[in-house]
Amino acid sequence: MGKMNTSVDTLVKSHIDKLALILINSHRQQLVARSYDKAVFYTPGGKREPGESDKEALLRECIEELSVDLLTSTKTPATIQLFGTFEAQAYGKSEGTMVRLSCFRVTPRDAELELEHMVKASEEVEELKWIDSSFDREKLTVTGIMILDDLKRKGLID
Template identity: 40%
Template sequence: MSDAVKVVEKVAWILRDGDGRVLVARSHGKDAYYLPGGKPEPGESDRDALVREIREELGVVLVPETVAPAFTVRAAAHGKAAGTEVRMACYTAGHRGTPEPHAEIAELAWLDPAGPAPVSGATRAALDRLLG
């Protein structure tokens, strides 16, 4: 039996509104919110994965040349077996369109980074980073 940690690589988009709140999404059948994004496909760059995932999940077009790295967080994977972690590379980017739930997304919410909310561990780590 191995004690090796399984790491799930993800990319996420950080979008803040004028009040400093952060856009989060909840998938159908899930109990926690997370930053919009997902897993890159084999051979896909983080930028391309982020643009694809945000289009699929939110119906928004990210402007590829504005995609900029913000930071990376690592946390226990929500709802996965013990020993599974998420390494989430977070990015900012300009966009066209208004975010709306698409595909597996049940709802969107704007969260105060300092407020309590049912979020995944990686999303909590990212929100904490945004607070400084």
Template identity: 40%
Template structure:
């Protein structure tokens, strides 16, 4: 079974989670992406969030949330995405950049417009009382 290894940035504000939609996609995704060769999680998180959202992660605030797996959207059956999630503070103003078309704050009721792995993460955050 193939796994796609991704790092994700969990940012909650007023019971909503920061989500992004890439150009040409219909679903929203928690921001982040695939690690480049030799990168550790922290390096991937910092690089991807700077590329996608134009903000700089404060590395001393990075906190592990959890690792979640589900069928990868748009991939053949049996290809899983493994999403390792971190919370952190950032410096700067959120601005869609690179392949990101839109930034949106979502609630638990928005499950129908997010990826399969994000649905699991939304559920986890809802159970923990963090997501409305």
């Protein structure tokens, strides 16, 4: 029994909580990003800093990674809505280290579409790419694959 409890404790301690932006363009493609020296793309976002709400952290991360303020950059008044939560083995981390990704979308759709032409890679990001469900799964994180499959299943991307 002791070993089982230890591994459960380890799993609880090895949990990365992140926020991510799901942005879908006019061509029904999802935005993904790739950091320098990384082989895979991820859903843009990151971790909360102490005292930040989910939305504050997401806004800050999108300014840092995508060079855009989700709420003030668009002509159409925008809000941020929770889309869903995805959990999987964390990319590049030791076995059992899980990542929980709370994903958000910008609404209304008009505001989301305006962002399509505004996002650009910051110094933190080597490459941004718009992808559909035919994208090579080997080039995505596990949560990235789960999100892509969910978007396809819901008819949001091609």
